[in-house]
Amino acid sequence: MKGIGILTAALLALGAEPAIAHEDGAMQAKPEAAKAGALAKAKSAAAKPATGKVVTKDFEIAGMMCTSCVEKVTAGVKKVKGVQSVKVDLEAGKGSITYTEGVANPDKLIKAIEKAGYKGKATT
Numbered sequence: 816m817k818g819i820g821i822l823t824a825a826l827l828a829l830g831a832e833p834a835i836a837h838e839d840g841a842m843q844a845k846p847e848a849a850k851a852g853a854l855a856k857a858k859s860a861a862a863k864p865a866t867g868k869v870v871t872k873d874f875e876i877a878g879m880m881c882t883s884c885v886e887k888v889t890a891g892v893k894k895v896k897g898v899q900s901v902k903v904d905l906e907a908g909k910g911s912i913t914y915t916e917g918v919a920n921p922d923k924l925i926k927a928i929e930k931a932g933y934k935g936k937a938t939t
């Protein structure tokens with residue numbers, strides 16, 4: 816995983832989409848879960864931000880290649896105060912994050928994604 820991480824970082828630095836397969840063989844582990852995440856994301860896309868309210872926002876998460884990447888992002892984002900739930904869609908490279916507005920915010924969530932080693936960007 817160490818060598819892969821360095822290669823991933825190099826690819827990200829070049830702005831390239833990492834096209835290499837992960838060697839832990841976990842890539843095809845959860846296609847159904849990924850699809851379910853996409854559906855849940857579509858349902859919650861209309862949520863509007865308001866202080867103290869629980870909202871769901873979608874984020875682009877670049878650089879994930881396997882389920883352990885998904886776990887890293889999920890664990891990192893869940894550590895942010897105010898986060899209620901995190902659904903990461905590996906295939907789509909997206910995450911749907913439900914959190915209390917005013918406690919957590921998109922900046923904090925993106926920082927948590929970056930701290931886990933990936934690139935985050937708010938899409939809603």
Ligand SMILES: [Cu+2]
Pocket residue numbers: 837879880881882883884885
């Ligand atoms: Cu991975």
